[in-house]
Amino acid sequence: MSDLASAALASAAMIPIDVQRGFDFPPWGARNNPAMEANGRRLLAAWRETGRPLIHVRHDSVLPDSTLHPSHPGNDFREGFEPLPDEPLVTKSVNAAFIGTDLDLRLRRLGVDTVVLFGISTDMCVSTTARVAANLGYRVLVVGDACFCFDLVDAEGRRIDADTVSRAHLATLHAEFAEVVDTQALLSRLRAD
Structure with missing residues (x-):
């Protein structure tokens, strides 16, 4: 982990994004990174041991047929990712956790200047949230091995496997918007503080 990321953790908040059961239902399809859940837990x-701020994000789809709609069992958090009673929850209906929510206000009131992101999916809500966070002036860390994404089909009908999608998006984030780290590096840094 770089010096910038190490120095930034003193005023950091962790934001798990959309770690919900709905991604196990059709039509999501084949995913990568089976270690995402273990790494996220x-x-x-x-993070909880450090007492630093933790704000959970849940996607509440406005589409009635979505597996992430509040009426669907898929809206629930995956086991082990439920917020504790004293941990705040931000709900969103678009990709970026900052759009249409009070997330930015919450972070500013806490004096946070760095956000640590992980969750589902790498290329959609994690990436979009990271980009907006960077544009708002936050330092951004994305824990790449605590995210996953799905196979995609491009505009010409060709399938792109989830590992390739993930690598490309993490590379783009790393190039411009975030520092991409792995779980062990972040845990080692937390233990050193």
């Missing part, structure tokens, strides 16, 4: 446990 390790991050949450370690």
Whole structure:
């Protein structure tokens, strides 16, 4: 982990994004990174021990047929990712967790200047949230091995496997918007503080 990321953790907040059951239902399809859940649970446990701010994000789709609609069982958090009673929850209906929510206001009131993001999916809500966070002036860390995404079909009908989608999006984030780190590096840094 770089010096910038290490120095930034003193005023950082962790934001798990859309770690919901709905992504296990059709039509989402084949995903990558089967270690996402284990890595995410390790991050949450370690972060909670530090007492730093933690704000959960849940996608509440406005589309009635969506697996993330509040009436669907898929709207629930995955096991081990439920907010604790004293942990705030921000709900959104678009990709970026900052759009149509009070997330920015909450972070500013907490004195946060760095956000640590992970969740589902790498290329959609995690990436979009990271980009907006960077544009708002936050330092952004994306824990790449605590995210996953799905196979996609391009405009010409060709399938792009989820690993390729993930690598491309993490590379784009790393080039311009965020520092991409792995779970172990972040845990090591937390233990060193």
